Amino acid sequence: MIGIFDSGIGGLTVVRSLMKQLPDYDIIYFGDTARTPYGSKSPETVVGYALENTQFLLKQGAKIVVMACNTASSVASDSVAENFDIPIFEVISPASVKAVKSSRNLIVGIIGTRATVKSGIYEKKIRAMKPEAKVYSVACPLLVPLVEEGWLKKPETVMIIKKYLHPLKVSQIDTLILGCTHYPLLIDKIQRKIGKRVTVIDSSIALAENVKDFLDTHPEVDNLLGKKGEFKLFVSDVTEQFEKTAEATLKRKVLLEHIKL
Amino acid sequence: MIGIFDSGIGGLTVVRSLMKQLPDYDIIYFGDTARTPYGSKSPETVVGYALENTQFLLKQGAKIVVMACNTASSVASDSVAENFDIPIFEVISPASVKAVKSSRNLIVGIIGTRATVKSGIYEKKIRAMKPEAKVYSVACPLLVPLVEEGWLKKPETVMIIKKYLHPLKVSQIDTLILGCTHYPLLIDKIQRKIGKRVTVIDSSIALAENVKDFLDTHPEVDNLLGKKGEFKLFVSDVTEQFEKTAEATLKRKVLLEHIKL
Numbered sequence A, B: 001m002i003g004i005f006d007s008g009i010g011g012l013t014v015v016r017s018l019m020k021q022l023p024d025y026d027i028i029y030f031g032d033t034a035r036t037p038y039g040s041k042s043p044e045t046v047v048g049y050a051l052e053n054t055q056f057l058l059k060q061g062a063k064i065v066v067m068a069c070n071t072a073s074s075v076a077s078d079s080v081a082e083n084f085d086i087p088i089f090e091v092i093s094p095a096s097v098k099a100v101k102s103s104r105n106l107i108v109g110i111i112g113t114r115a116t117v118k119s120g121i122y123e124k125k126i127r128a129m130k131p132e133a134k135v136y137s138v139a140c141p142l143l144v145p146l147v148e149e150g151w152l153k154k155p156e157t158v159m160i161i162k163k164y165l166h167p168l169k170v171s172q173i174d175t176l177i178l179g180c181t182h183y184p185l186l187i188d189k190i191q192r193k194i195g196k197r198v199t200v201i202d203s204s205i206a207l208a209e210n211v212k213d214f215l216d217t218h219p220e221v222d223n224l225l226g227k228k229g230e231f232k233l234f235v236s237d238v239t240e241q242f243e244k245t246a247e248a249t250l251k252r253k254v255l256l257e258h259i260k261l
Helices: A012-021 A043-059 A070-083 A092-102 A114-119 A121-129 A143-148 A155-170 A183-194 A203-217 A240-250 B012-021 B043-059 B070-083 B092-102 B114-119 B121-129 B143-148 B155-170 B183-194 B203-217 B240-250
Strands: A002-006 A027-031 A064-067 A107-112 A134-139 A175-179 A199-202 A231-235 A256-258 B002-006 B027-031 B064-067 B107-112 B134-139 B175-179 B199-202 B231-235
Touching (some): A002 A012, A002 A043, A012 A027, A012 A240, A027 A043, A043 A064, A043 A114, A064 A070, A064 A203, A070 A092, A070 A107, A070 A114, A070 A121, A092 A121, A092 A175, A092 A199, A092 A203, A107 A114, A107 A121, A107 A155, A107 A183, A114 A121, A114 A134, A121 A134, A134 A155, A143 A183, A143 A240, A155 A183, A155 B155, A175 A183, A175 A203, A199 A203, A240 A256, B002 B012, B002 B043, B012 B027, B012 B240, B064 B203, B070 B092, B070 B107, B070 B121, B092 B121, B092 B175, B092 B199, B107 B114, B107 B121, B107 B155, B107 B183, B114 B121, B114 B134, B121 B134, B143 B155, B143 B183, B143 B240, B155 B183, B175 B183, B175 B203, B183 B199, B199 B203
Parallel strands (some): A002 A027, A002 A064, A027 A231, A107 A175, A175 A199, A231 A256, B002 B027, B107 B134
């Protein structure tokens, strides 16, 4: 199975993208809803959570693990890769590669959680490829709760997006990375506020493409993965709200299985 | 020592009130910042957290425990009281008593987290005293992240407050309980939007008064408590943002000690 984890249910945007790219592959998802959100917590705490989540997915039979959470990818992907001997995918590199390819003037904007922005990881990845690139980051900590509340179209949400994007507009970015798996649910509003001329990179799509490319070129790993279109969804806490948002993201009925880590 | 816990640092409004009511008393505070927030999580999960937090405070020498969190008080106060043999204080009863006393027409509004509102605990407490009371509750899940971001005076925050309070205004409440320890930091905006004629009850002040009344009438417990004005602040996760908000709430420098539960 392909194992995927996220701090909550935002990572289901990655599942949605994976189901498009690899429709028959068996997927097991773990959303750490009992400890969500990660984006405002310290790197040490998030590393501990990421190791526990990966361990859980391996026990459930995952043969590759996808970190569908920008915060965890930012601060914990090295630790996870060191501790487990299977292919680990993180969301930062694929989005960075895509941004560099698409950018004309190499002025790139990033929006993400406080932890992701503070890690500086997108800047590092992009500058490693293009040292001359200018990268501007803005932490948007209120967008996750707004998405989780389902306030996707409210005027307050649009005002807050406008406020967050203002410095990036002033910096004349031509490419914007959505550095949090919750943000694709706001992509229309974000595109409208940043302007039509800016290419918006959905990190969840970039990650799914990256996984597909890897499996296409690594049949020895691909052969380990089941392809019966099975989907299992585990969460560390169950609430009605999580269920609703999960169904809205995947556009199908879901059954949340509760587990305690 | 007086032990206090909260899901994060919102409960420091209770510390602030306690320091006013009982200036010399030694206080130990635990903010569960690694698992914050509680308000969107299930009752079972919050009960587990509340028991662990209480255990920690007892180990540190607490002789009474104050649950400075409306969500934990709503769903976990019975379990905590059953499992530990010391005086336990919760925030719901004192605020309910105060609301009933202050209300003229017995039409009372409550704002709180989703978990607090869903528990129906304020309605139960108020109707147990005044069966004829009309109680209207509104969940305001975005106010906690707005407070934690320090967006106390932004126009977006004011718009969101107005939207949340609208149904309570229509119901012609004359008393409004701030059923979350984060909300006192927004009391000016809330008072302006609900109107001058509505009495706003700060649950953190009601709780602190309740603790003081109890100690005044129970010298055998009061004698167990240190009175050197000591204050210890433990958190399960340390970030700059938590430190900033803690200092803004208490209006003094604080040192966050990190512990792992």
